[in-house]
Amino acid sequence: MPLCIILVWVLASTGLAKVDKDMRRKLMIASVGFSVFMSLLVVHFLGMPYTWLRFLRKSDLNDTDMPLTSTPSEEVIYPSQQLRHPAAHIAYIKTHKTGSSTIWSILVTYALENNLTIAIPATRQGNKLGWPKSFTPADAVPPKPDLLCYHSRFSSAMLDYMPEDTIYLSSVRDPATQLLSAYQYFGASSCFNMSFTEFLDRPSKTASFVGRCSEYYKWWLMNGQMYDLGLDTSLLSSTNPVDRSKVLDVILKLDRQLHMVLVLELLDESLIVMRDLLEWTTLDVVYFRKNFQLGTKVDVTYTESRKAQARKWNWADEMLYSHFRQKLETILSQRPEYYKIEVANLKALSDQWMSRCVRKVIPAALANNKYLKTGYEDNIGTYRLTSNGQHNNKCILLTMTEVAKIRLLNNGSSIDVKTFQGGTILDT
Incomplete structure (x- = not known):
């Protein structure tokens, strides 16, 4: 006026x-x-x-x-703290082999630093909330937690279990590299007694899921990302137009229900978008890799045509991945310079914390602290901390393995310097 x-x-x-x-x-x-x-x-x-x-x-x-x-x-x-309202209710549907352990660690670290409650198995054992069956409230405690992030299969019951203002997240990965990673990580070659290439060439792959190989491998290796997000993928056929239409309907429904889907191939960009969505700071999304393989040899036979085979096999995952990657790229294209600067800042800040906390990356079998061991040490990397890092809570949260955090969370134990020092095996 x-x-x-x-x-x-x-x-x-x-x-x-x-x-x-x-x-x-x-x-x-x-x-x-x-x-x-x-x-x-x-x-x-x-x-x-x-x-x-x-x-x-x-x-x-x-x-x-x-x-x-x-x-x-x-x-x-911020000019006024009233302008920033960090999200405190989050559900992360933890899909397999999509960088989910790294994202899980970011979310758990934030929850622990901000005294948020984390949903754990009702049995207080393991890292699953009912998976491979669909999530139900009986699978987890306590009711109405601040964070749900253990392995679970997305269902409408999750929406009722979490607080009304919950932000729902998940992550996806190129089905070609996700399938290879899952095949190697879960030891499918030993179970099937065939190499990954032989598996791709097998005309009827479902024939492999028999006996001791049947229980989990079909969920890990057959459109596993879509399965984790709630779709029963066991009877899908890529040649059936009805099935393809069904998958598309589920993807569009997920687009409405999930506030964001992170993309592993654009992880740093995804984390900046997530940071802004949750109204967190860059420090909140600093990360060190988790459950990573050391010295993994690139399979020279995994050519582009082989990757096309993998995407054709996991065609529903390919539809899912393409949809949410395109959605993320659209967001990034709207402010390219902003995201370029913010990603650079995130990488620089992560490097600083890495220098501060970590003396060197080592095989998990050589870890001198039980909280830096993975429980499945073959070819998996972990960290040896600096002297200062061993006395810094942030460093411990950034480096402690997922399996160690899960064990402590399930037991109601604190995750801090005192707990970490109690896990020392030897001084080196």
Whole structure:
């Protein structure tokens, strides 16, 4: 309204107010409309997420005993804390071999640092909430937790179990590399007594899922990402138009139910989008890789044509992946320079914490602390901490293995320096 008064004064002072009554009325209406429009525009921008207000900086390193001088450690502070409302209710549908252990660790670290409750198995054992069956509230405790992130199979019951304002997340991966990773990680070659290439060449792959190889391998290797997200994939046929239509319907429904799906091939970009969605800071999404394989030899026979075979076999996963990758790329294309800068900042900050916490990457079998062991040590990497890292809670949360965290969470034990030091096997 002040703008409207100013316009009227200008009209009067310049002599334009002497125009006929009808013209004055039109000018007044126009000025009022313009004033209202500008007011709404200001309110809109002030109410937008904090990522549009990134102009003050602070250190992301919350310990002062070991200062770092590099500028990428800086992070956003906000003109008003009321403008930032970090999400505190999150459900992550943890799909297999999609970078999910790394994402799981990020979410659990945030929950522990912010005193959020985490859903654990009702049995207080293992890393699954009812999987491979669909999730039910009886699979987990406590009711209405802040975070659900153990392996579970998405179902409508999950929506009832979690608080109403829960943000739902998941992750996907190129089915070609996901299938290879699952085949190697779960030891399918030993169970099937055939190499990955032989498996791809087998005309009837479902014939492999018999005997001791039947229970889990069909869910890990046959459109496993779609299975984890709730679709029964065992009877699907890629040549049946009805089945393809059914898969598309499920994907579109997931698009409505999930607030975001991270893409492993664009993990850092995904984490920045997730950070903004959850209204977290960059420090909240700093990560070290989890459950990674050391010195994995690239299968020279895994050519593009072989990858096409894998995608054809897991065609429902391919439809799922293509949909959500395209959706993410659309988001990134809207602000390319912003995401480029933010990804660079995330990588630099992760590197700083890696230098601060980790002396070197080692085979898990050589870990000198039981909380840095994976429980399946063959070819899996872990970390040897620096002296300072062994006394820093953030370093411990960043490096402790998933299996160790799960065991402590299920037992109701704390995850901190004191607990970590109790796991020392030997000093090196």
